[in-house]
Amino acid sequence: MSVKILIIEDEIHIRRLIMQTVELSFDELIDNDELEIYEADNGEDGVSIAKEERPGLIFSDIMMPKMDGYDACKIIKEDPALQGVYVVLLTAKGQKVDQKLGMEIGADEYMTKPFDPDNIVIVIENVLKINRSN
Amino acid sequence: MDLKQAIEEESLEKKIEKLAKFFKQAIKKGNLEKKIEKFVRFFPLSVFIKDLKGREVLSLLNSNKDCGYHYPIVLNGCTVGTLYVSENSISSEYIIELINDVLEKEQQIADINNETLSLYKEINLFYDLSAIINKQQNLGKRLECLLDRCVVYNKADNASIWIIDEDVLKCICYKGTKPVRTFNVGEGFIGMIAKTGGEEMLSCPVDDKRWIGEINQKKSIICKSLCAGDKTIGILNVSMIRGAPFTAKNLKFVNIFAHLASQELEINRLFTGIKRETVRRTNLARFLSPNIVDKFADQENGVALGGKNQVVSILFADIVNFTGIAEQLGSDVIVSMLNEYFTIMTEIIFMCEGTLDKFIGDSIMAIFGAPNMIDSHAVSAVRAGLLMQQASKEIYEKSNNGGESLFKIRIGINTGMVTVGNIGSPNKLDYTAIGDNVNIASRIESSAGPGTVLIGGATNELVKDVFKTKKLDPVFVKGKDNALDVYEVIDGI
Incomplete structure (x- = not known):
């Protein structure tokens, strides 16, 4: 069974950066259809793709049109069908982040932009490990 | 097969593998299936694409048509898959063209993405680097x-x-x-x-x-x-x-x-260097006035001998009957008291923008208005004199449990033209003031009563609006034919 990664981000270049990082680092898994990447450019579409595809990992921006990252994360984390999904909230440096709210709604991690692409790889590797052990 | 050839073959194999992976993804990302689907709706064909490992990448089979014709799919000179079609016609040529267009477009996107990722990594490197370096102390x-x-x-x-x-x-x-x-x-x-x-x-x-x-x-x-x-x-x-x-x-x-x-x-x-210089300056400030340290420390060509004529106020302070007090208090007590006295008096002089010229035994000579020119040098000198009198009382009272003060000082101030500058030899310079007005200041101090601040006529003219002064009988001083007008400073107005 493949692991699905969903990127919810309104800035196309950030989505592309994450996708490119994943494609370069996990090309073997992608080629064998063991890893799939999905993308959405707003929280609303993100939630809908998450419900449909049930990803194991979500990278989500906070400030987005239609639905922000907090609301998207809250809906996803409250959905019993999406239990265990690992959510990483992406924040811009200097952006005021309500860490308490993030914790309350169940975000698993924060990552500050500009992020180190290697950290994206580390997060994915950890999720893959958990997935394998399950 | 030599080593070079082996390496080249190995890298070629890797290149083909990489391109094959890219090909599979590009077919997906470029929505090739939809594009072909649209085409075969009008021109019924069976289309089937396999990757290098023989895995199905795309399949649009028409039940009536077998895929009897096959064509290699070439990317950057390497075969990355095979196209199977049911007809060898202009339609199949169009399908090949469609595949090539999708691959070309996706390759361009991938190149841009790679470049963007590389630049992003560089940005992150320096962002990360500056943050980490700044956290370190040494x-x-x-x-x-x-x-x-x-x-x-x-x-x-x-x-x-x-x-x-x-x-x-x-x-x-x-x-x-x-x-x-x-x-x-x-x-x-x-x-x-x-x-x-x-x-x-x-x-x-x-x-x-x-x-x-x-x-x-x-x-x-x-x-x-x-x-x-x-x-x-x-x-x-x-x-x-x-x-x-x-x-x-x-x-x-x-x-x-x-x-x-x-x-x-x-x-x-x-x-x-700055730390070393600060220590040096701090040490120098224990021997020289901060005014002198600041003025001369930065002179790139060294400190030159010479002076200039300038109107300043000169202050002399002296402990009354110092020899008698020393005998009465004993050497240990008097050394300790003198150290405290000089420290406090020096601080007052510096606080009032004065320059400590020198200690002469138990006497202090200070200049106001040089090397840093200040308009209110006479006021500063008189203010320093009053504060010094106040401080001298406190020093004695503290060491004598509040008894009657035997430790009194007299202060004399005179204002006038003097020669100020670096006087001495190139190897040993003193910043000092010389001239008749310096001698007069010293004589006025000798004429002052214990615990008083006595000032000359010129000084009085400059401070009379700030301090209350009382004219005393003119005094005759050594070396002067005429008596000098002197005033006692009572206090601030």
Whole structure:
């Protein structure tokens, strides 16, 4: 069974950066259809793709049109069908982040932009490990 | 098959594998299936695409048509898959064209994405680097951080910073293998970079005539001089034993790391200099007035002998019956009291913008209005005099349990034209004031009563609106035919 990664981000270049990082680092898994990447450019579409595809990992921006990252994360984390999904909230440096709210709604991690692409790889590797052990 | 051929074949195999993976993804991302589907709706065809491993990538089969014709799918000169179609016609040619268009477009996107990712990594490198370096307190830790990142981002095995110390290159910080020796400037490859400056990248250093390093075969090395202005102060050496040789991009990175290391070393040198200078100035300030330290410490051409005529106010202070008090209190007590007295009096003079000229036994001579010119020099001098009288009472009362003060001082102030400047010899200078008005100030002080501040007529003219003064009988002083007008300062108005 493949692991699905969903990127919810309104800035196309950030989505592309994450996708490119994943494609370069996990090309073997992608080629064998063991890893799939999905993308959405707003929280609303993100939630809908998450419900449909049930990803194991979500990278989500906070400030987005239609639905922000907090609301998207809250809906996803409250959905019993999406239990265990690992959510990483992406924040811009200097952006005021309500860490308490993030914790309350169940975000698993924060990552500050500009992020180190290697950290994206580390997060994915950890999720893959958990997935394998399950 | 020789080694070179084997490496070339290995890399060709990897290239094909990479392209094949890309091909599969590009078909998906480029929505080729939808595009072909649209086409076969009007021109019924069976289309089937397999990757190099024979796996199905796309399948649009028409039950009535077998895929009897096949064509290789070529990307960058390499076959990456096979197209199976039911007809060998213009329709199949169109399908091939469609595939090529999708692959070309997706390859362009991938190239842009790769470039963007690479630039993003660079941005993150320097963002991360500046944040990490600034967290470190000392030079050693900052350089360690720098080398740490230099090794990571260049995928290097070793990195080291060397500084030139009396024509010898010494390693002050390293990551990886510890350098085992020092190099003279001009000796070996790194010694030559230290001598000539600039940077150089060698893909096989052991073949270089200048190389005198360890037997350890380094695959690739980049050496860049560290500079302070035009001067080479050391080098940054980065090397690798395994992996692909360094490229022009690594050279660019090492250059940036070297600039950062140079800045760190230069900042540290300047900072150490400032700390040393501050200590020197603090020490000097114990012997000289801050005014004099500030004025002369920065004179680039040294302090010259000479003086100039200037109107200033001169203050003399003297302890009344010092010899008698010394006999009464004993030497230990009097030394301690004198130290306290001079310390407090000096502080008051400095606080009132005065310049301590000298201590003469138990007497103090201070100048107001030089070397820093102040308009209110007479007011400052009188204010200092009053504060000194107040302080002298407190000093005695503190040491005598509030008994009657035997420790009294008299203060005399005179204002007038004097010669101020550096007087002495080139090896031993004193900033001082000389002239008749200095002598008069001293004579006025001699005429002052214990616990009083006595001022001359010129001083009184300048301070009478600020302080309450009382005219006393004119006094005759030594060396003057006419009696001098003198005033006692009562207090502030």
